[in-house]
Amino acid sequence: MADDNKDKKATSEQKVGVYVCHCGGNISDHVAVEEVCKNAEKIPGVVKVQNDVFMCSDPGQELIMEDIKNGTVDRVVVASCAPDLHSSTFRNAIQRAGGNPYIYEHANIREQVSWVHHGDQATNKATRLVAAAAAKARELQPLEPFKVDAKRHVTVIGGGIAGLKSALDLARKGLDVALIDKSPFLGGWTAKWDRAFPTDDPVSELVTALAGEVLNSEKITVYTCSRITAFEGFIGNFKLTLTQAPPESDAYEDEIKRLSDSGKGFGEFVPLAGICPAGIPETTTTHDIETGAIVLATGFLPYAPRYGEYRYGESKEVITLPELIRIMAENRQKGVGDTLEINDRKIRSVAMIHCVGSRQIPGIHEPDAKGNLNEYCSRTCCSATLHAASMIRNNHPKTRVFDFYRDIRTYGRGQEELYEEASDSKVVFFRFEADAPPEVTRNTGSGDFPLNIKVKDTLTFDEELEMPVDLVVLAVGMEPGNISDLVEMMKLPVGVDGFLQEVHPKLRPVEIAQSGVLLAGTCQAPFDMGETCSAASGAAAKASAILGKGYVELDPFVAEVDLNKCLGTGTCVNACIVEGALSLVEMDVDGEKVKRAQVNPALCTGCGACVAVCPENAINVKGWTLKQYEDMVDMIVSDRILPSQTA
């Protein structure tokens, strides 16, 4: 490859410092650190080699900072743990010493060496990785992060408990917020519940508290009956178009009827519907919104059982848990008797079946129309079921409850107590295997019970048991909400389970690959209300941290076009995976109008797809140039530092 001699000359004088970490024995128990240091002294360009028990400790960082301040070194390599863990630690140390943080290269000799190799092999591999990093370090150029102005405005999509909580937290931070819901109501699925476990709070209080404050906030503009119909831009500078329209004919019919029947006004909580802030629009309007960040709080859908699944749809006596909750909530308004009643029918015994639409197993459960199986646990249904079971037993002592489970997980504070309470209130438990679910049939035997249940009960040593019941309740799980329009428009990452997927479940739990777009609540995974609010606050905190300064700083590791080499073939534009990150623009070169590639650094993710395809080698990712890779590879295979191992 034709190297640029001018560049080579400029970089051949860099003074590289190599700092090798023992990681308190994590590395030095398997890697002979002294030998790695001795070998590192032979690497071209290396002027100083040091080691320390913990490079990330203050004294360890001081070693680097001293050498930078004295001018002993001007390129730094630290050989230690994974770069995710501490590369920012060392970049910051360099910056504090007055250096540019991008003259830094990391060699991972813990996860990639000492944790997986031993003896000479470990020491040799560590030496080669350090040599490669040092070779790259010589080529590193000081870089500056991009500054992009950012609108101090956040758009929250979804007016359920997650959206309300996010919007409030953001407004309290002084940011302007647009809160959007596709329905005429605020409160989401929370508003359609009755009492929330484990505290037994009425949801009316939760929703009223949150939505009340949202509607009073001058910082928050609420748009109901609205959908995002256009999306463009990047972190700090998104442009959205909202379309606000009357609901389609039968949509939200039940909720609207409840609103008019309740005699409640706008802004007041309507049981099993939510809070309608401002009525229903009669005409379609559009709004353009410029916004700095987007919080997705689009929620979930309860699993809808297939026709015939546990006789659902075939027998009116088979209902879902959300349906039961609504009936019980409505009954309470009428007053309750010692026996649960549904449509004036006394329920003497009820069977509750867990894991309906959750934890489905290929080969055992039937996939849905699209071929999907919900293999995940919905996490909330065990506690919700037991909470409801105790509610039945406490309010209606003459109604018996049979609980059929595969496993019970009432995890979390105050939730094991739900199991205790159900047990205390004499709920009878049965346990079935996934491939032998309880069998619900019409009761043809004696008695006037409409249904009969048979189960092979593992708690009774696989004996077959049967019991007649008046009602079967299916504890349905959570499914991803239908947001395919947003997924398509915003190119959102979807996990194998169909929920939106974060960058990393622990390190970046509310962020997705698109900078400036955050996740709040059950659009990401099944969460209970408490977890949903935690996630919502997390997303709000993240959004306000991003926009707090009025500008965002972006990593400089983006593509850069060398206009001396670019011929405007457009190959890179075709290879680019992010719409708008690369384009061909017209420019003057030597008085001639030509097309050349241009990078939008705010959108470029630095993936390198363009670098791989450019026939002229005219495009590179800063901090990761082809030349740097070549030098790393040269040094890995070089026998200057270590004798070749092929002998």
Place this chain on the structure above:
Amino acid sequence: MTQVYPEFADELEGFGVNTTMDCFNCGTCAAICPLIYEHFPRKMIRYAQIGAKDRILENYEDLWRCLHCGLCIQTCPREADPGDLILGLRRFVVDHWRRT
């Protein structure tokens, strides 16, 4: 096929047992029981929970094997007093004999 009869737990209260439904079927009692007898006393407790009276009467002899050592009562994580339940079931069996 065994019919489930959940009222049995209430019936047992008349025989001095009010912990029938506390058991969560972990099997600690059966593991600690010196009788090394198949699933005793766990199986009996389960029959009591689901109200399988016939099963209890069929297997009444098991109830009289119990040594009343108290190990199951000491180790039960749910404090469901398995040994006392066995005593209560004996009273139920005796009562049932007298009546039939």
